[in-house]
Amino acid sequence: MDIEKLRADRPALIAHLRRVTAELRVDILEMLCESKSGHPGASLSSIDLIAALFYAKMRFRPEQPEWPDRDRFVLSKGHGVPALYAVLAHFGVIGREELKTLRKHGSRLQGHPANRLCPGMEASTGSLGQGLSVAQGLALASRLDGDRFRVYCMIGDGESQVGQIWEAAMSAPKFALDHLCVLADYNQGQNDKLVREVMPTLEPAADKWRAFNWHVVEIDGHDIAHILGALDEAERTKGKPTLILARTIKGKGVSFMELNMKYHGVAPSPEETQRAIAEIRGRAS
């Protein structure tokens, strides 16, 4: 895989990502099945966004995860971390075999991101609402040092019920952090119920971010071409941070998990995993 070549050939990148995201979904399901715990819904809703970001934009060195000039990706919705582990293993930042240690005693792959333990984690997250502030701090540091790196941060829609998200939503445009891009994985579900049942007034979400002076791009978060276009637009946008409001489906790719809140925080059984993998591979072939 020559990533620079793919970055220069958009149709090839899109085709490649369509294949890769199917395999990453399989990795996520196998990982969760092995650990017998974890959050399939948010991992499956975010994997297209995370994979596209790493393939198309992130500047990083798999063999040197602490490279100071690397772009930063802060996964604020920490429960979706199996998706990030799958992508990091795909690029060799962590070992593929290590994926089987997810959530196990002694593993670097904690149930939620732990940056002191695992490469590729830029902050420890999992208490919702905290990562965007950290991303803002990283972006300010980058700015002080002459815009050395870009900062990406993924938040969720359930997570956007946390007040701290809106503190950072208010402040990042004040600092004109145009090298900060938020990927909002609006997957419509949260722990107990659908987001529209828990907090219908989260919408209209795009208007709220625009009102704080963010550049907002609203997309289908499972459409690879849309995602890449939005990431391009974020890079082009000057003077303000960008929020990619990605409309996604919790559990995307596995019919019996889609928008089924049972799979917010419950791992699939071996039988369910096999069924899910057959469905994903059947669709991809």
Added chain:
Amino acid sequence: MSGVGGAPAKATREAFGEALLRIGADPRIVVLGADLNKSTKADAFAARYPERFFELGVAEHNMIGTAAGLALAGKIAWCSSFACFVAGRFETIRLSVCYSGANVRIVGSHAGVGIGEDGYSQMGLEDIAMMRSLPTMTVLQPADDVETERMVEYLVEPLIGPVFLRLVRQKVERVHAPDYRFQFGKADVLRDGGDLAILATGGTVAHALHAAERLEADGVRAGVVNVHTIKPLDVDCVVDLARKTSRLMTVEDHSIVGGLGGAVAETLAERHPTRLHRVGVRDVFGESGTPEALYAQHHLDAPGIREEALAFLGRT
């Protein structure tokens, strides 16, 4: 009111603002504020180094999380607000700062009942207990302006990890000579005494020294130790004091639950069981009043500390 060498009394927050300005030439240092910079005295840094000062507004979670991000990219991030407001953002400190390993200096000013008239909602009375419970967190509280300056200079060293620095609003008497050398983690013995050891911290240290003088007239030889490093506590010093005096008393403008008194009680119970008396805010809310009236109410001033000591020793 004047202290060592006739120095005028000064609030530790004032010394903080001046020291921050002095270390501020170091380009790694950034400072964040939450609309209380005039109060915490971080405003002098903001005026001198505006490009490295970030105002987050009345949003302490966001201030602390942003400080964590700056620190994770190699900066030494200072952020300040009232002790109760920063410690109140416990979960952000717990995860974004401590568990993330971010070199953040969290300054909690206006600590204790010493803030006075503002009343309980503005009083940091549980902050030491909360900050002390966090792995990797260092908890410091200077006794006077000299010690504050030395501490701030010391905290440029990035390897210390996250730090909670507790300051007071009210002026405190100087207890150290200008050439005082701050030793991180080493309790600062100000006065020896064989009958009783008083371990004090922050705004109560000068009062404890005056109490010890009065106790001498009462025939009680009371030692005074300034515990500037509350975590990691100088346990060897505590055990040594217990061996020498057999009676220890802690004095702090903080709840007696989980603060210096709690830390000393834990140490003594495990290492050298000894009679201990904790003086502080006795698990009650604070209220409005002058700092002097509140220090008198909670027996944190010299007459109150003397009274507590005599009662503890059964001399009343």
